[in-house]
Amino acid sequence: MYTQAMDLMAKEGAPSARPLRSAEELKLEERFDARIDDGGFIEAKDWMPDHYRKTLVRQISQHAHSEIVGMLPEGNWVTRAPTLKRKAILLAKIQDEGGHGLYLYAAAETLGTSRDELLGALHSGKAKYSSIFNYPTLTWADVGVIGWLVDGAAIMNQVPLCRCSYAPYARAMIRICREESFHQRQGYDSLLVMMQNGTEAQRAMVQDAVNRWWWPSLMMFGPPDGESTHSAQSMRWGIKRISNDDLRQKFVDATVEQAKVLGVTMPDPDLKWNEERQHCDFGAIDWDEFWRVVGGEGPCNRERLGMRVKAWDDGAWVREAALAHAEKQAQRARQAAA
Ligand SMILES: [Fe+2]
């Protein structure tokens, strides 16, 4: 999932004072620009401007962090899934998210930043992850709504990244998107069962979950285009293909129809079809809440980060054992060769 936070951090790293470049560098940059303009891909070993590299490291690592932090709110429900089938689906989904994190960390490493460095930035609170994961999962319906809305928003965000100009990222995204579409469907399916075959209390539980997750999922697309100055550079580089607001609109248009089939209503009295625009109008997003959550003051920021750091610390012995084993094997190979 979850590319939203990237636009935020970039403001700090905007290319203000670029160093003077040599004639050779200028030539390389021209070649790079021409390849991007032709819709070509950049591979790990190709020359690239420093700022392009930094932007990608930040974006891909924030995306990776979001995948693995995103495992936590759903992980809370594994032991409380209502049936064996739902438990198996949820376990598989959470495992997929772990895999997405791994592909993405590997893609970020191709840009020359070590995984330890990337994880260090997450654990120290320096790096961001998608703000959506700082909301609590209060009932089983939240798990379904996360699949439907959060994975659904992630797909909207991520499908254009399959054509991202940095090839290792684009390749990772192709596989990730295939899996995300199953995540979205399993969430929707679980909600549909509750709405169509469930009790009155279950239907109310689904509606309550939709009420709580609707606005945060719209925030997943990041700040409005006007406030996302960095987007222009990312668009120029073919990292970003569609603007935040356009993606958000696409998501609203698609989701409103799905909500009708489900039989839930979105918590937005201004949500209505606009014949002239051929899109759904929707109400104002509470950007103060968004910035508060991004800034660390969401309902679960501390809990999520605390869990991540604990998991990392608890797993230290596994990493140490693997390194000791690798060293022992290398030693044996050296002895055999001697
Ligand atoms: Fe994912």
Ligand SMILES: [Fe+2]
């Ligand atoms: Fe997912």
